Amino acid sequence: MDGFPVSSDGREPALRRGRGAAWNPPSRFETVGFEPVPDVGPSGTAASTAAATTVLADRTRSVINPVESPDLGFRWTVNPYRGCEHGCVYCYARPGHEYLGLSSGLDFETRIFAKHDAPALLRRELSRGSWLGEPIVFSGVTDPYQPVEQRLGIGRGCLEVFADFRQPVGIVTKSRLVLRDIDLLQKLAAHAAVSVAVSLTSLDAVLSGRMEPRAAAPADRLIAIRRLRAAGVPVGVMVAPVIPGLNDVEVPALVEAAAEAGAGWAATVLLRLPYQLKSLFGRWLRDRFPGRAAHVESLLRQMHGGRLYEGRFGRRMRGVGPLADHQRRLFEACVRRQGLEARPPRLSSRSFRRPPDPQMTLF
Secondary structure, three states: OOOOOOOOOOOOOOOEOOOOOOOOOOOOOOOOOOOOOOOEOOOOOEOOEOOOOEEEEOOOOOOEEEOOOOOOOOOEEEOOEEOOOOOOOOOOOHHHHHHHOOOOOHHHHHEEEEOOOHHHHHHHHHOOOOOOOOOEEEOOOOOOOOHHHHHHOHHHHHHHHHHHHOOOEEEEEOOHHHHHHHHHHHHHHOOOOEEEEEEOOOOOHHHHHHHOOOOOOHHHHHHHHHHHHHOOOOEEEEEEEEOOOOOHHHHHHHHHHHHHHOOOEEEEEEOOOOOOHHHHHHHHHHHHOOOOHHHHHHHHHHHOOOOOOOOOOOOOOOOOOHHHHHHHHHHHHHHHHOOOEOOOOOOOOOOOOOOOOOOHHHO
16 A cells, blocks of 8 residues: 655655755656755754755747646646746646656756747747637646746746737636736736636645745735736635645635635645655655644545545545545535635637737738
């Protein structure tokens, strides 16, 4: 039976300031892994160390990605970045870095691949006669408003293209930086072509800081909801992931706080631990919450049919069994009590257009 593993020598890695992961578990495609050697303080114990972010160029040739998962409810995504500096220890996207020959651990949050050409590629792909303006989720994998976006602006460049085409887009983020783009979001909202889901995992700034070290504080995410609602931009909340034994008790308060801030709908997802994420999350949990690790593991197994993760479509985000059913009913009751919708508004493609190529207007 799979479980939260321990290192071969029984030691845990040193904490790294501002990082969710302190180590690099081996890729599922590799037999050898690398764990950074921690600094040693005067007492001879491992000291808390920082790890710098490296931004690398991603030379992708297309940016509109088809989605083949039948339980997600959307068909297309655009992701301006691979990897995410937010450092959320639970992020289901972490194993994707293994396809790049990197680790789902520290590599995922310190080696960010930026698609600098994404706005130009997006404009080209939306201009094709075969594209019919179907809704796109932005970004669906990693956060388009992660810290490097403040400097690079690739996400805003893509949003400018979405606005030009009146392309319907659903945004998922846990960053207050989304407020920078209210002007573009309002243009899309005028055509019922945008919705924003703000991810909220805890109202406890300490817990949130441990789970999501470089993401916005809970108070800032509620401010984002409030300001988006005031600007006329459809906004909801993603209470995700729900981690039994860690943040599940906050679900009623999270839904209530989001509703008070102006959220129009609420959705939720149970913690997902695909591939090496089991090892990463388990080590983090033992380090940060040693007294809860066994209890969290037990609850997860009860909600995933005896495993730490049930990856089958239809079950992976909801769980199975009495405990999962109870958690789902509780959430649904909280949503009804606050008068929220269970899903975001349907995005409209009626206003989709293909504006003239800016370069052609020069002639």
